[in-house]
Amino acid sequence: MGTVRTAAVIGGGIGGTVTAMALARAGIEATVHEAYPGGADGVGAMLSLAPNGLAALRIVGAEEAVRAAGHPVPGVVMADGAGNRLAEFHGFPGLPATHAMGRADLHRALTEQALAQGVKIEHGRRLVRTDEDHDGVTAVFADGSTVRADVLIGADGIRSTVRTLIDPGAPGPEYAGVLGFGGLVAEDVAPADPGTMHFAFGSSFIGWWRLPDGRLCWFASLPRTEPLTWAEVQRVPAEQWLARLRERYAGHVPGERLLAHTTPDTLMATGPMERMPSVPHWHRGRLVLVGDAVHAPSSSSGQGASLAIESAVELARCLRDLPDHAAAFGAYERLRRSRVELIGGNAAATNRAKAGQAGPPALPSPEQMFGPVHRHLIDWDARVTADGQ
Numbered sequence: 001m002g003t004v005r006t007a008a009v010i011g012g013g014i015g016g017t018v019t020a021m022a023l024a025r026a027g028i029e030a031t032v033h034e035a036y037p038g039g040a041d042g043v044g045a046m047l048s049l050a051p052n053g054l055a056a057l058r059i060v061g062a063e064e065a066v067r068a069a070g071h072p073v074p075g076v077v078m079a080d081g082a083g084n085r086l087a088e089f090h091g092f093p094g095l096p097a098t099h100a101m102g103r104a105d106l107h108r109a110l111t112e113q114a115l116a117q118g119v120k121i122e123h124g125r126r127l128v129r130t131d132e133d134h135d136g137v138t139a140v141f142a143d144g145s146t147v148r149a150d151v152l153i154g155a156d157g158i159r160s161t162v163r164t165l166i167d168p169g170a171p172g173p174e175y176a177g178v179l180g181f182g183g184l185v186a187e188d189v190a191p192a193d194p195g196t197m198h199f200a201f202g203s204s205f206i207g208w209w210r211l212p213d214g215r216l217c218w219f220a221s222l223p224r225t226e227p228l229t230w231a232e233v234q235r236v237p238a239e240q241w242l243a244r245l246r247e248r249y250a251g252h253v254p255g256e257r258l259l260a261h262t263t264p265d266t267l268m269a270t271g272p273m274e275r276m277p278s279v280p281h282w283h284r285g286r287l288v289l290v291g292d293a294v295h296a297p298s299s300s301s302g303q304g305a306s307l308a309i310e311s312a313v314e315l316a317r318c319l320r321d322l323p324d325h326a327a328a329f330g331a332y333e334r335l336r337r338s339r340v341e342l343i344g345g346n347a348a349a350t351n352r353a354k355a356g357q358a359g360p361p362a363l364p365s366p367e368q369m370f371g372p373v374h375r376h377l378i379d380w381d382a383r384v385t386a387d388g389q
Contacts, residue, residue, distance in 0.1 A: 010156045035126035052375070053305055127140070132286050153290055202252065297344035310378060
């Protein structure tokens with residue numbers, strides 16, 4: 001049994017809420033401190049949770065609530081820009097289906113589940129600094145309030161404040177060379193097998209699937225050498241982005257048809273596609289990072305949320321089983337670094353293809369593409385050793 005009894009979790013997103021639930025199950029009292037004044041309604045586009053992420057949610061009692069917030073999409077079809085099918089995958093026997101949902105819907109489901117489990121979530125708490133001594137760490141917020149805990153966990157996203165407190169020289173997010181967009185189409189203008197995510201590569205990339213209400217939801221990339229911030233993307237009228245996308249996808253099957261039937265009011269501009277490069281220092285003293293703050297793999301991986309959930313659960317196991325925070329943080333990094341960096345590296349290769357810097361990615365077998373990622377299971381009852389086993 002470890003000596004950590006209290007934790008301040010900075011960030012109330014996916015990683016932060018799951019971290020707090022996992023810590024509570026490990027016998028550690030955790031309070032979430034979120035910078036924004038309210039929830040995430042209407043924030044973000046669509047994402048997916050893979051079988052490995054759902055399995056990790058089962059540990060903290062949130063799997064069913066999250067499944068109810070989305071819909072199953074177990075299949076994947078890969079094609080080229082001319083519409084030729086190249087590979088198909090329909091899920092592994094015995095594993096749950098990947099679920100698609102709005103980011104805001106996932107956030108709402110996790111927040112409600114955390115509150116139902118007794119987790120405290122404080123809003124309007126923007127971290128500005130930490131003061132650490134041999135007994136604990138004090139978080140100081142912009143409004144002048146403070147909180148004291150045994151450890152402080154940075155689940156504050158890809159532009160993490162905690163990451164810079166751990167290492168002022170830490171890298172920031174890496175731009176992938178493309179801007180992300182999505183949209184909704186009411187007309188049945190593209191083949192969309194039920195429960196199947198379709199991907200079409202070529203000089204341009206587009207993905208799409210059918211929602212439960214029959215509409216088609218698509219996501220695409222627009223190469224751009226110089227990055228724009230999310231705010232800068234939002235300032236460009238949707239009509240202009242749609243015109244650029246239609247020009248880019250002219251002749252693409254089925255991108256041209258999907259974009260032709262998308263209206264400006266259903267276009268979603270998600271901003272620059274980014275990922276975290278390898279972060280040298282995951283922890284320092286009583287501070288540690290989890291989720292996108294340390295290993296955001298970009299949306300091309302389909303694993304961002306799932307990996308954040310896995311790491312939250314593994315960190316809680318380490319703090320539960322190891323004698324002090326230093327041993328726990330070291331074991332946690334050893335458990336997680338190689339897995340998340342491998343997945344992030346594969347996503348970076350896909351990003352280069354989307355940006356037109358490389359041809360379509362090679363298509364290995366479904367087992368090679370998804371097996372080691374989707375079959376990953378965390379054994380909550382197994383005791384963690386100091387070497388991260």
